[in-house]
Amino acid sequence: MRRQSPWLWTAALAAYAFLYVPLVIVVVYSFNDSRLNAEWVGFTLDWYRKLAADDDMLAAAGNSLLIALTASLVSTVLGTMAGVALHRYKLRLLPILVLAPIAIPEILMGVSLLIFFVLLNVTLGLVSVALAHIAFCIGFVAIVVRARLAGMDESLTEAARDCGATPARAFRHVTLPLIMPGVVAGALMAFTLSIDDFVITFFTAGAGTVTLPLLIYSMIKISVTPEVNAVSTLLMLLTLLLIVVAAKLSPTLLRSDREI
Amino acid sequence: MNARALAAAVLAIATFAAAPAHAKDQLHLYNWNNYIAPETIKRFEGVCQCEVVQTYYSDNEELLAKLAAGAKGYDVLVPTSNAVQALIRGGQLKPLDKTAIPNIKNVDPAYLNTPFDPGNQYSVPYAMSTTILGYNDEKMKELGLPTDSWAVIFDPKYLEKVKGRVTVLDSANELFAAALKYLGYSANDVDPKHWDEAAAAIKKAKPYWAAFNASSYIKELTVGNIWLVHGYSNDIFQANLDAQAAGRKFRILQGVPKEGAVLAVDNMVIHKSAPRPDLALRFINFMLEGRNSAELTNLIGSGNPNMDAMKYIKPELTKLPAVFPPKDVQAKLEQLKDLTVAQRRLRNKLWTEIKASK
Numbered sequence: 001m002r003r004q005s006p007w008l009w010t011a012a013l014a015a016y017a018f019l020y021v022p023l024v025i026v027v028v029y030s031f032n033d034s035r036l037n038a039e040w041v042g043f044t045l046d047w048y049r050k051l052a053a054d055d056d057m058l059a060a061a062g063n064s065l066l067i068a069l070t071a072s073l074v075s076t077v078l079g080t081m082a083g084v085a086l087h088r089y090k091l092r093l094l095p096i097l098v099l100a101p102i103a104i105p106e107i108l109m110g111v112s113l114l115i116f117f118v119l120l121n122v123t124l125g126l127v128s129v130a131l132a133h134i135a136f137c138i139g140f141v142a143i144v145v146r147a148r149l150a151g152m153d154e155s156l157t158e159a160a161r162d163c164g165a166t167p168a169r170a171f172r173h174v175t176l177p178l179i180m181p182g183v184v185a186g187a188l189m190a191f192t193l194s195i196d197d198f199v200i201t202f203f204t205a206g207a208g209t210v211t212l213p214l215l216i217y218s219m220i221k222i223s224v225t226p227e228v229n230a231v232s233t234l235l236m237l238l239t240l241l242l243i244v245v246a247a248k249l250s251p252t253l254l255r256s257d258r259e260i
Numbered sequence: 261m262n263a264r265a266l267a268a269a270v271l272a273i274a275t276f277a278a279a280p281a282h283a284k285d286q287l288h289l290y291n292w293n294n295y296i297a298p299e300t301i302k303r304f305e306g307v308c309q310c311e312v313v314q315t316y317y318s319d320n321e322e323l324l325a326k327l328a329a330g331a332k333g334y335d336v337l338v339p340t341s342n343a344v345q346a347l348i349r350g351g352q353l354k355p356l357d358k359t360a361i362p363n364i365k366n367v368d369p370a371y372l373n374t375p376f377d378p379g380n381q382y383s384v385p386y387a388m389s390t391t392i393l394g395y396n397d398e399k400m401k402e403l404g405l406p407t408d409s410w411a412v413i414f415d416p417k418y419l420e421k422v423k424g425r426v427t428v429l430d431s432a433n434e435l436f437a438a439a440l441k442y443l444g445y446s447a448n449d450v451d452p453k454h455w456d457e458a459a460a461a462i463k464k465a466k467p468y469w470a471a472f473n474a475s476s477y478i479k480e481l482t483v484g485n486i487w488l489v490h491g492y493s494n495d496i497f498q499a500n501l502d503a504q505a506a507g508r509k510f511r512i513l514q515g516v517p518k519e520g521a522v523l524a525v526d527n528m529v530i531h532k533s534a535p536r537p538d539l540a541l542r543f544i545n546f547m548l549e550g551r552n553s554a555e556l557t558n559l560i561g562s563g564n565p566n567m568d569a570m571k572y573i574k575p576e577l578t579k580l581p582a583v584f585p586p587k588d589v590q591a592k593l594e595q596l597k598d599l600t601v602a603q604r605r606l607r608n609k610l611w612t613e614i615k616a617s618k
Contacts, residue, residue, distance in 0.1 A: 036502050038479045056314075111329050118330035203326060207288035207333035208313035218293035218316035220475050 023236065030229035037226045047230040054227065057215065061231050063126060064195050064212040065238070071133035072191040078134070079141025079190070080183050084175070086142060087149040102139040109136060110203035117204065124206025132204040133194040140193060141186030148182025149175075184246070195235075285310035287539040290317065290334040292526070295387070297555035304546050310539055327352050332533040335540040341376040341525050342598045344383045353382040354530040360541040363548035366568035370590065371525060375597075383527035384544060387556055388563035390593060391434050391522040392582050393515035394477075394496030399425070399487040407515035410442035413490055414461050419468035427480065428490040430472035432611040433596055434522060435462060438490055441519045447594040450603055459610045463617050472615075478502070481512050492524075493582040497561030514582040520592030523585075525565065557583070 029037055033044035051057060082098045085091075101109065113132045114124075122128055156178070160170040176183075198213040205214060212235075216228055285308070289296075293316045301312045315334070317323045320343035327334075328350065339347060347353050358364065364372075364384055371385045395407050403421045405412055412418045413426055428435055437447035439458035445451075470486060480486035481499040489496070493514055500512040528547065530540045546552055550568030557564045557573050563583045564570075570578060581589050599607060 034506065036479050036482055036506070038483045041506070111325075114326070114329040114331060118332070124331060124333060202322070203329065203331075205315070206331070207290065207315055207335075208286070210315055215293075215316065218318045220318060 026229050027233045027236070030226050030233045032226050032229075035225055037224070037229070047226040051227050051230045051234075056210070057212075057227060057231055060210045060212045060215040061235065063210065065235075067126060067130050067133060067211065068191050068195040070130045071137055071194040072187050074130075075134045075137035075190045076141050076183060076187040079138045079186055080145050080179075082138060082142035083145025083149060083179075083182075083186075084171075086146045098142050099139050101136045102143070106136075106197075106199040110200040113200065114203040124204060125209050128204045128206065129201055129209060129211070132200050133190075133197065136197075136200060137190035137193055140189050141183075144186040144189065145179060145182045148179045152178055188243075191239075285536065285539060287312050287536060287543055288333055288335045288534075289314045289543070290323065290337045290531075292316065292338060293318065294560065295338065295526075295556070297559045300547075300552045300555045303552065304543060307546065308539060308542055312543075324350075327531070332531075333535060334531045335534040335536050336543055337529050337531055338386055338526050339529065341374065341383075341527060341595050344527050344529060345376045345598060347529065348377060348382055352532055354532045354534060354537060355381050356384070356530065356544070357541060361545045361548065363545050363568075366548050366550060366553075366566050368565045368567050371565035374525075374595070376595070377527070383529045384548065385565040386526045386528045386547065387553075388523060388525040388565060390493045390516065390563065390582050390585070391429070391438070391490070391524070392493055392496070393517060394481060394489045394491050394499060395513055395515055396481065396484065396487040396510050397513050398510035405488075407513070408518050410438055410517045410519050413469075413488065414439065414442045414465045416464065416468065419465060422488055423468045424470045425485075425487040426469050426489065427471045427473040427477045427486050428469055429492075430474040432607055433599075435472075435490070436607065436610075437522045437594075437596060438517075441517065441521065444519065447520070447522055448597045450599070452606060455606065455610060459614060462614050466614065466617060482506065482508070484508065484510065493580075494560050494562050497577075497580075497583070501561075514580060516582050516585070516589055518592075520594065523593035523595050525595060 029040075030047055031043050031045065032040055033042040033046065034040075082094075086095060086098060110132075113128075113135070117124060117128050152175070157170050157174055160174045161167070165173065196213055198217055201211050201214060205211065212231065216224060219225075219228070287308070287310055289312055291314055296314075301314075305312055317326070320340050323337065323339055324343060324346055327337075327347070337347075344353075358380075361384065364380070367385055371388075372380055377383045393407055393410075393412065399422075400407055405418050405421060413428060419426065428438075436455065436458050439461045440447055440449050440454060442461060443454065443457055445454050445458075449455075473480070473489075477486060477489045477491055478495045478499045481489060481496070482502045496512060496514050503510065503512050528544045530537055530544075534540050548566065550566055550570070551572050553564055553566040554569040554572030556562055557569065557577060561577060561580075561583060563585075564573065578584050585593060
């Protein structure tokens, strides 16, 4: 094997540093013994203790997780179906319908959804936020899944059909495993988009429904304490854990180098 | 699973999701973050045998936008006076039943019956802040700069000495108000010629400022990076508490400009869709009790229009003219009025020019 050039290594290191140093700083400063968190003062676990006693913050984190999990699960199922339909049927209107929510400015979507919910007399709360998140996540999942399908050899599905598999069976045993990395990528993307969404959540959340981004944003004026770093650290760990478990359960799940 | 079982399961989930999590009475308070003391909430929950559920906003415009779009379910809101006026105009508020709020007698009459809500039909004052100067006492003394005039953030003669150590609020309305006051006009002056003068003053001073900053200036003051700010009295009070807690040698003090300043009064109002107007009235009356009202002031250093609260407030706070303005200072404070659409357009245009200027 040819030796890699040192430049490539440097570039890779720089890229990883760019991606991960900010995250490391967030984690490190969650142990900072200063309410303002402007400079390093000393090590403390106080913020984790405060967090454990802060019902508001924990409830917000719980709401965010619950919404993100629901939104990513539902939008993955619907988005995958949309992606397959986009790939298979060349309908003129379908791409517009599925992809428009990606292009619409968030604030417009937030206000429209709020007006829509008010018209339908839907009580604003966790359910309305989850519905709104599902609505904007579908498009993203569909795009990723369609991209994966575009690189897939159609003859594989046809071969399965030739051997007598029903369309459902061919999808379940041939198409789905092949596009799985795309589906998982879509699900992760939906999860990320949902958990940090502010604008749409702000409009669709009702009285008493607080998510983490809403809470943190409202704290900005008074200064954000390391408690926010602490809760972010815990969420990061949880997300990391989810990915590691997913990778363990299916080693090929997150890899896209399989022959297709 | 057959279709019927599936339907039953879906129905069960839907009922579960729709059912309120608590059977207990709830009061929905839509408030600024950290704008009520936790012990006050606990005491009210004990008195009313209910639960206070808070949701937060960080800007009056956010609150107005959300309610204008039709959001429901909030009992008590705490908007600033000009937002109260906008809400009244939009028919969003429920008139207050004064017989249920006997404690309104505790409020200083100077803060009642304002042009924003004549006769206090819809609102009662909750807490207030002033937009003033905040400074690092050590540095300002060293440099020999005045701390009682807007000139110090607008006049290049002074600014030369603190170049790059000054921040002003990133708010067109607040900064124009300060500039108008500096020029000797009212903060609510709407003469376009005076606005041009104010814009010119701002542009002339801009090269000396480090930033337009509305969020992290508390931190910058405390650390000692920034020595002079145009900011809110609550924030400057917090900055000093933080600086003392961190053991700094300097103090962060408040300077009320002799030309006058902006006063912002936040008010309690009841939304027209309030699910529990009865609890809302009880809450408002409860918050007008001196002790409860004082707890917020002791927590964040906000001004307090409640005369009965004075005896519960920490003495070092009552001496601050920015928090408790004496009569002569009070006379020079102004609450900002809403601008008309045309005026707002002009101000936005000037503001964009200011932001784009070198």
